[in-house]
Amino acid sequence: MRIVVLTKPVPDPAAGAERLGPDHRLDRAASPTVINGNDEYALEAALQLVEAHGGEVVVLTMAPANGTETIRKALAMGAQRGILVTDEALAGADLPTTIRVLAAAVAAEPFDLVLGGLDTSDGAGGAVTAGVAARLGLPLLSAAGAIEPDPAAGRVRVHRLSARGYDLVEAPMPAVISCTQALGAPRYPSLKGIMAARSREIAIRSLADLGPDLAPAGGAWATAVLVADLPPARAAGRVVSGPAPDTAREIADFLVARRII
Amino acid sequence: MAAAILAVAEVADGALTKLSTEVATLARALADAAGGTAMGLVVDAAPDVAAGQLAAFVPRVIAVTSPALTSEVAAPHVAGEIVRLLAEGVTHVVMGATTDGRDVAGTLVGMTGLGLLANADEASWAGEGPLIRSSVLGGKAVTSSALTAGSGLITLRPGGVTAGEAGATGAVESREPAAPAGPVATVLDRVAEAGAAVSLEDAHVVVVGGRGVGSAEGFAVVEELADLLGGVAGATRASVDAGWVPYSRQIGQTGRVVKPGLYLGLGVSGAMQHRVGMQGSEVIVAVNRDQDAPIAEVADLFVLGDLFEVGPALVAELRARRGG
Amino acid sequence: MAPVTTKQPGHSPVRLSEEQQLLRDAVRVLADERIAPRAADIDRTATWPEDVRRLLADHDVFAIPFEERHGGLGADLLTLCLAIEQISRQCATSGLILAVQALGAIPIQVAGTPEQQDRWLPGLASGEKLIAFGLTEADAGSDPSGIRTRAVRDGDEYVIDGTKRFISHGSVADYVIVFAATNPDAERSSRRLSAILVETDRPGFKVTRVEHKMGIRGSPTAELAFDGVRVPVGNRLGDEGQGFAIAMQTFERSRPGIAAQAVGIAQGALEVAAAYAKERRQFGKPIAELQMIQAMLADMDAATEAARHLLYTACEEIESGDADAARWAAICKLVAGDAAMRVTTDAVQVLGGYGYIDDYPVERMMRDAKITQLYEGTQQIQRLIVARSLLAGS
Numbered sequence: 001m002r003i004v005v006l007t008k009p010v011p012d013p014a015a016g017a018e019r020l021g022p023d024h025r026l027d028r029a030a031s032p033t034v035i036n037g038n039d040e041y042a043l044e045a046a047l048q049l050v051e052a053h054g055g056e057v058v059v060l061t062m063a064p065a066n067g068t069e070t071i072r073k074a075l076a077m078g079a080q081r082g083i084l085v086t087d088e089a090l091a092g093a094d095l096p097t098t099i100r101v102l103a104a105a106v107a108a109e110p111f112d113l114v115l116g117g118l119d120t121s122d123g124a125g126g127a128v129t130a131g132v133a134a135r136l137g138l139p140l141l142s143a144a145g146a147i148e149p150d151p152a153a154g155r156v157r158v159h160r161l162s163a164r165g166y167d168l169v170e171a172p173m174p175a176v177i178s179c180t181q182a183l184g185a186p187r188y189p190s191l192k193g194i195m196a197a198r199s200r201e202i203a204i205r206s207l208a209d210l211g212p213d214l215a216p217a218g219g220a221w222a223t224a225v226l227v228a229d230l231p232p233a234r235a236a237g238r239v240v241s242g243p244a245p246d247t248a249r250e251i252a253d254f255l256v257a258r259r260i261i
Numbered sequence: 262m263a264a265a266i267l268a269v270a271e272v273a274d275g276a277l278t279k280l281s282t283e284v285a286t287l288a289r290a291l292a293d294a295a296g297g298t299a300m301g302l303v304v305d306a307a308p309d310v311a312a313g314q315l316a317a318f319v320p321r322v323i324a325v326t327s328p329a330l331t332s333e334v335a336a337p338h339v340a341g342e343i344v345r346l347l348a349e350g351v352t353h354v355v356m357g358a359t360t361d362g363r364d365v366a367g368t369l370v371g372m373t374g375l376g377l378l379a380n381a382d383e384a385s386w387a388g389e390g391p392l393i394r395s396s397v398l399g400g401k402a403v404t405s406s407a408l409t410a411g412s413g414l415i416t417l418r419p420g421g422v423t424a425g426e427a428g429a430t431g432a433v434e435s436r437e438p439a440a441p442a443g444p445v446a447t448v449l450d451r452v453a454e455a456g457a458a459v460s461l462e463d464a465h466v467v468v469v470g471g472r473g474v475g476s477a478e479g480f481a482v483v484e485e486l487a488d489l490l491g492g493v494a495g496a497t498r499a500s501v502d503a504g505w506v507p508y509s510r511q512i513g514q515t516g517r518v519v520k521p522g523l524y525l526g527l528g529v530s531g532a533m534q535h536r537v538g539m540q541g542s543e544v545i546v547a548v549n550r551d552q553d554a555p556i557a558e559v560a561d562l563f564v565l566g567d568l569f570e571v572g573p574a575l576v577a578e579l580r581a582r583r584g585g
Numbered sequence: 586m587a588p589v590t591t592k593q594p595g596h597s598p599v600r601l602s603e604e605q606q607l608l609r610d611a612v613r614v615l616a617d618e619r620i621a622p623r624a625a626d627i628d629r630t631a632t633w634p635e636d637v638r639r640l641l642a643d644h645d646v647f648a649i650p651f652e653e654r655h656g657g658l659g660a661d662l663l664t665l666c667l668a669i670e671q672i673s674r675q676c677a678t679s680g681l682i683l684a685v686q687a688l689g690a691i692p693i694q695v696a697g698t699p700e701q702q703d704r705w706l707p708g709l710a711s712g713e714k715l716i717a718f719g720l721t722e723a724d725a726g727s728d729p730s731g732i733r734t735r736a737v738r739d740g741d742e743y744v745i746d747g748t749k750r751f752i753s754h755g756s757v758a759d760y761v762i763v764f765a766a767t768n769p770d771a772e773r774s775s776r777r778l779s780a781i782l783v784e785t786d787r788p789g790f791k792v793t794r795v796e797h798k799m800g801i802r803g804s805p806t807a808e809l810a811f812d813g814v815r816v817p818v819g820n821r822l823g824d825e826g827q828g829f830a831i832a833m834q835t836f837e838r839s840r841p842g843i844a845a846q847a848v849g850i851a852q853g854a855l856e857v858a859a860a861y862a863k864e865r866r867q868f869g870k871p872i873a874e875l876q877m878i879q880a881m882l883a884d885m886d887a888a889t890e891a892a893r894h895l896l897y898t899a900c901e902e903i904e905s906g907d908a909d910a911a912r913w914a915a916i917c918k919l920v921a922g923d924a925a926m927r928v929t930t931d932a933v934q935v936l937g938g939y940g941y942i943d944d945y946p947v948e949r950m951m952r953d954a955k956i957t958q959l960y961e962g963t964q965q966i967q968r969l970i971v972a973r974s975l976l977a978g979s
Contacts, residue, residue, distance in 0.1 A: 011398075020402050037515055076611075096374040103371070119363070126358070127377060127416075130336070130367025139444040140336065140368070143360045145508065157449070160334070161360075163273075163461075163509060165454030169334060171446035178364075181498075181515045182508045188615060191645035191658055194607050222376025222413065227405040231396060234559055237545070239552070241565035248574035251546060252582060254562050258544050260466070260523045261490065261579070553864075 001055035001151055003046040004106050005079065006116035006129065007039040009063050009070040024225040025092050035070045038117025042179035044186035045147055046115050047078045053151055056080045058109060062090065062101055068202050075197035076189035082202040083109075087215075089207055094221035097214065099131035104210040107136060113156065114176040118143055126178075133176035141169050145182035149173065264297030264386075267346055269339065269356040269365065270315050272305045277314040279463040280357040282424035284417050285318035287384055288355045289427060294386035301431070302346065304339045304438075306330045316431040318424070327438040333445045336364035340442035343369060347412070353391060355384075358416040366414050368442055376413040378406050382421040382541070391415060396541070419462040420520025420541060457509040466492025467521045469512060469539070472499040473528020473549065473568055480505055482572035483527055489579045490523065497535045513538035527568040531556025548572070599663070599897040608649070608660065609667040615644060616675045624676035627803035628949045633757055634803050637679045642712025646672075650687045651710035655702065662838060663900035666845035670893075673849025674856075677953035678803035680849055684842040685753045685804075688961075689716030691835040692762050692780050696823035705760065705782065717758035718839075719749040719783075719809060720832055726751075727966050729764070729829065730774045734811060736765035736781055741818050743767070743781060745811040748793070753960075755807030756792040760784055763811065764832060767825045778828030782820045789814035800952035833911070837903060840914035840961050844896045844921035847957035851889040851925045854932035854950040858882060861936050861945070872935075881935055885928045892917075892924040912974035918957075919967035925954035 011026070012034045021027035035043065046057045059074040059082040061067045071082035085105050090097070106114055114136075116129030133140035145166055146159035156173050159166040161180055189197070207214055216222075240250050255261045268288035270281035285301050292299035300321040303312045312324035323346070327338050343354055343365070354369070356362040358380050370377050378384075381393035382403075390408045393415060397404055461467065468490065470483035480494070487494040495517075496510040512519055513535040524542035529535065531547065531554055539545070540559050547560040548571045557563040564571055601609070619640055627634045641647055650665045651657025658664075665687055673680030690709050693702055708714035725731030734747025745765055755761065760782050767779040783790065794808035823831055859882055862873035872878045899917035903910045929951035933940035940947045958964045 019398070020404070024404060026398070095377050095379075096370050099367070099371050100374075118360070126360075126363035127367030127370055127379065130364045131371035134340075134368040134371030134443055137443055139446045140364060141334075141446050142336070142364050158446075159452075161508065162451070163457060165452045165457045165507075165509070167334075167448050168450040168452060169446045170449055171444065175446070180508070181511075185502075188619075188644060189611060190643070191608055191611055191648065193645075194611050195604070195658060198604075198607075220409065222374070222409055223378060223406055224409050225404045225406045226392070229403045229405075231401070231403050234540075235561075237557070237559075237561040237563055239557065239563045239565060244566060244570035244574040245578075247548075247564045247566050247571050248578045251548075251562065251564060251571075251575055252578045254546065255490075255523070258523075258561075260544065261582070 001049055001053045001113065001149060002058070002109075002111045003049060003055065003113045003115060004058045004060050004109055004111045005039065005043045005046045005074070006102060006114065006132065007043060007059050007061050007070060007074055008036045008117075008120050009033040009061065009067055010036045010120055020228045023092075024228040033066070033070055035073055036117050036120045038119060038179055038181065040186040041181050041183045042115040042117050042177075043074055043077060043079065045144075045179055045183040046113075047187070048184075049113075049147065049149060053149065055112075058083065058111075060102065060105055060109075061085070062093075062098060062105070064091070071202050072197050073189065075200045075202075076194040077187055078193055081200055083205060084202055085205045085210065087207040089215055089219070092219065092221065093215065094223050095127060095131065096222050097216065098128060099135055100214045101207070101210060102128065103132045103135035104214055105205060106132060108210070112151070112173045113149065114138070114174070116176070116178050118178045118180050129176060129178040136176065139171035139175045140178070141171055141175060142178040144177050144179050147177060147183070264292060264295035264353060265351045266292045266295070266297060266299045267343065267351045267354045268299065268301045268315075268319055269343065269354060269362070270301055270303045270311060271357055271359060271361060272303060272308065272311045275307060275310050277311045278357070279424070280359065280417070280419045281315070282318060283419065283422040284355050284357050285315055286424045287417060287422045289319050291353070291355070291384065291386050291391055297352070300351075302339075302342060304330070304335065304342050312433045316433050317426040318431075319427065320429070320431040322431055322433045324433050324435050325438050326435065329438070329441075329445070332448050334448060335361055336368055337441040337443050337445045338438065339365045340368040340372070341439045344372065344442055345439040347373065352412040353415065355415045355417060358418045362416055366416050369414060372442055376408045376410060378408065378413065378415045381415055381417050384415060384417070384422075418518060418520075454507055454509070456507050461493050461495055461510070461512065461517050461519055464493040464519070464521050466490045466523045466525070467495045467512070467519050467539070467542070468492055468525045468527065469495040469497060469529055470500055470506070470527050471497040471529030471535070472503075474500060474505065475528070477505040479569070482569065482576070485576055486525065486527075486572060489576060490525070492521065492523070495519065497529055497532075526556055526560075527572055529556050530554045531559065599894070599901055601663075601667075604660070605664050605667060608658075608664055609671060611644075612646060612668040613671040615640065615646070616672045616679075620672060620679050621675040624679070625943065625946065625949070627676060627678050629943070631797070631802040633805050634679060634682075637676075638682055638712065638715070641682060646683060647686055647712035648710045649683075650690065651706055655706035656710040657706075661900070662841060662904045663897060666841050666896060666900055669842050669845035670849040670852070673846040674853040677846060677850050677950070678801050680846045681753065681801055681804045684839070684846055685718070686712075686716060687842055688835065688839040689718045689754075689758070689760070689762055691838050692718075692822050692831050693782070695834050696780065696827065696831045701819070701822065708759070714759040715754055715757055716760045716762065717752050717754040718835070719752050719755070719761040719763040721749060721751045723748065723750045727963055729778070729832070732764060732766060732778060734763065734765040735769065736763070736767045736779060738767070738818070739815075742815045743818060743821065745781065745783065745814040745816065747811050749809040749811075751796070751960075752807050752809055753804055755809045756795050756805040758785055761809060762822070764828045767828075771826060775829040776826040778832075779825045780822040780828040780831045781816060782822060783811070783814060783816055787814050787816065799955055800949070801956055836962060837910040837914045840918040841896060841900050841903065843957055843961045844892070844899070844917040847918075847921035847925035847954065848889060848893045848896055850950050850954050850957070851885070851892065851921075851928040854929040854947050854954075855882070855885045855889055857945065857947055857950075858885065858932040858935040861939070878935060881931050885931050888924040888928055892921040895920050909974055911970055915962070915967040915970035918961065919964055919971065922957040922964055925957050926951075929954040
């Protein structure tokens with residue numbers, strides 16, 4: 001199976017240091033970058049599928065030039081090769097451009113499946129994977145909690161998570177799948193994986209390599225962030241302690257006062 | 262070009278979802294401010310009931326009966342309807358920021374190149390087009406964003422807009438389904454999992470069990486309080502990872518975002534991962550044995566105590582006040 | 586408890602290569618995310634952490650000190666010490682798992698034939714097999730001339746009789762390198778011993794005791810009885826009578842591992858103490874603003890940093906074949922062990938009463954630190970080695 005995994009380097013949410021720069025865009029230098037959480041689940045799922053069915057995992061990222069760092073991490077986890085699409089003209093790219101660029105890069109590769117995270121911790125539009133599917137004219141199976149390909153039959157089944165549980169969804173391959181945490185915890189890279197990753201290939205592609213008319217000229221994006229503020233501060237709350245019947249009463253009184261009960 | 266705002270509704274159990282009423286209210290408000298028109302779209306195998314409900318919010322509802330939706334995923338069908346309506350003059354499309362909504366939005370962006378204002382907590386009409394406010398980066402900042410072109414898409418987070426009916430009932434038109442926007446995956450089965458949380462985003466009260474609950478059995482007190490308060494039980498990532506509850510209960514960055522009237526956290530530390538999913542709640546009460554738990558920073562009332570003592574005591578207290 | 590700082594040590598005159606940094610950082614992540622949550626329980630229950638052993642095996646951590654042809658990473662002594670340091674920062678017992686494995690393998694690496702190396706090293710590199718170093722006896726600690734275990738040649742076998750004491754991993758090991766007297770009446774006492782690998786499933790081998798210790802309580806320290814244990818002559822490493830030399834050669838490469846454990850313990854304790862001092866308020870302010878606390882923390886930091894840099898330098902010198910490797914090994918272990926004891930004791934002091942209870946890890950770290958002044962040569966033995974080297978020139 002040949003699987004392309006879309007990964008995005010994002011500020012490490014655990015470091016809590018993300019912030020917006022003066023242009024209201026994410027200041028990507030401000031905090032350490034990691035692979036977006038949901039993309040890691042996608043990557044782990046891809047690695048397991050290739051371990052079971054044979055084949056290759058290719059990691060594809062659109063990022064500034066330092067995007068090779070997170071690709072190396074993915075290679076250390078076991079992906080066979082990586083592709084970084086990087087171009088100054090893509091700084092601050094909007095969603096339609098991101099989708100066009102990623103789709104063009106994916107289309108240049110042989111694949112059975114394209115996996116992406118359901119959304120990202122730094123943008124959380126949750127639309128990129130679906131947009132790539134639409135651009136490629138491929139079926140989208142979203143919110144995957146389990147992925148079951150049948151390479152012989154050329155079809156793939158997915159557990160699409162729902163409020164009730166899941167829908168069992170199927171499409172012919174090639175197909176695009178957006179991935180959730182329910183796929184299972186990503187592995188830590190083994191030390192041998194880390195060493196092997198240093199010699200694995202990362203191809204660098206610019207906009208020109210991918211084709212014409214993928215990005216609007218002069219950074220004329222479809223959306224603009226006008227203002228960035230700090231969130232309104234929450235008023236400090238009350239702290240109570242003591243024996244349980246007393247504190248329980250405090251809670252009940254509080255709920256009455258706030259007209260919740 | 263006059264603004265024509267389309268509200269895309271979602272149907273659950275044959276009826277309109279709460280978020281769809283908020284989406285529709287917003288669409289109408291934007292249309293009023295822009296001096297344009299608002300309309301609603303319901304696409305379902307049996308759309309009539311939801312279409313009738315939607316008509317209370319917008320003056321015109323397009324109801325598409327699509328039998329295909331019984332056995333196919335909805336997003337390409339809904340996107341196909343919207344593409345048709347865009348060609349007929351719709352300028353802006355508002356959807357709920359749900360899994361389906363985001364799939365539809367992404368599909369539309371991929372097909373049309375239109376801009377998307379994603380995850381709006383609020384939206385207004387400013388001069389030439391919509392302006393949204395969105396909490397980003399795990400709550401670190403709030404941005405105001407706008408489209409640079411005359412048309413585009415908005416996805417709306419639950420709980421940001423208060424639904425309000427129009428006062429007059431709109432007209433419902435039926436239409437034949439449009440072609441789906443691309444290949445469609447087949448739904449072979451719909452599986453209900455025990456313990457799945459159906460209506461977390463819609464719930465007025467959410468009671469959450471965190472790491473402190475300690476076990477699947479421990480969740481009983483969370484469920485009991487949720488019941489007593491007329492709400493739904495949710496969980497943190499720790500509880501889901503530990504296997505005490507299914508993933509559909511998870512609230513947080515990689516789970517669901519809720520903005521209930523009351524959030525009650527039991528044994529929840531309040532790591533940022535989780536706070537992202539609940540810090541918009543109107544009232545936050547937390548019980549934890551650790552006075553340094555980060556949840557104390559956002560709690561309106563923080564109770565320093567053992568949830569297995571406070572929880573049952575609260576159950577008793579609530580029952581007593583109920584008079585039985 | 587307040588989160589610890591995430592300071593990354595390693596800015597040293599010894600420049601870590603990209604590979605060393607990558608491996609160090611990867612081990613650090615494993616230690617922080619998978620081992621740290623286990624540390625208190627490992628100590629409290631004094632149970633061998635088989636899950637940590639599996640974790641280290643699965644992520645190729647055991648492979649660090651082995652050559653690639655044996656399934657290892659082919660990394661150098663400094664890299665091994667970086668890994669031991671990172672693990673020990675969170676759990677000294679766990680750091681010791683790697684250190685003891687590396688220790689036990691050294692005699693095979695320095696004195697084994699290619700065939701012996703091919704036979705035993707791959708299993709150690711993968712972590713599938715565990716090895717222990719069997720030198721010490723009840724009457725032979727600092728003074729190996731007291732070793733009484735005998736290995737008597739009988740045809741193409743040795744028959745081993747005797748008892749070893751205080752053998753780390755002795756009760757979980759698949760192999761033990763046993764230092765036994767093959768020439769008890771040799772003229773020079775340094776020619777009495779041979780090093781023989783004994784597979785622990787051989788008849789006559791028995792674990793007769795596991796100690797209850799002050800610290801590193803998850804690490805099984807065992808008494809091993811050999812009652813007529815027969816092993817093929819092919820299990821002997823090097824020549825008959827070469828055992829003592831092999832042991833001394835081993836310590837040159839293994840003592841830095843203990844120094845690394847000590848530096849890690851010290852760093853862990855320092856971070857806990859510093860974080861605590863910032864949160865704990867007395868007299869209306871965080872105690873971190875009190876000068877006596879600042880002085881203690883500064884001295885702890887200085888001692889840890891100094892021990893670390895000496896260790897890294899020692900690793901480089903030993904790896905490059907320095908003629909005075911023994912002195913480097915001794916001096917880095919001496920400084921690091923004393924630093925760990927001092928830093929952990931002061932860490933308890935900074936935490937005051939809270940440092941004395943097991944809600945906080947510093948009391949465990951203090952108990953763990955003590956062993957670094959005792960095993961693989963007591964601090965007193967290290968001092969003799971350093972002095973001998975210093976005074977030899979004149």
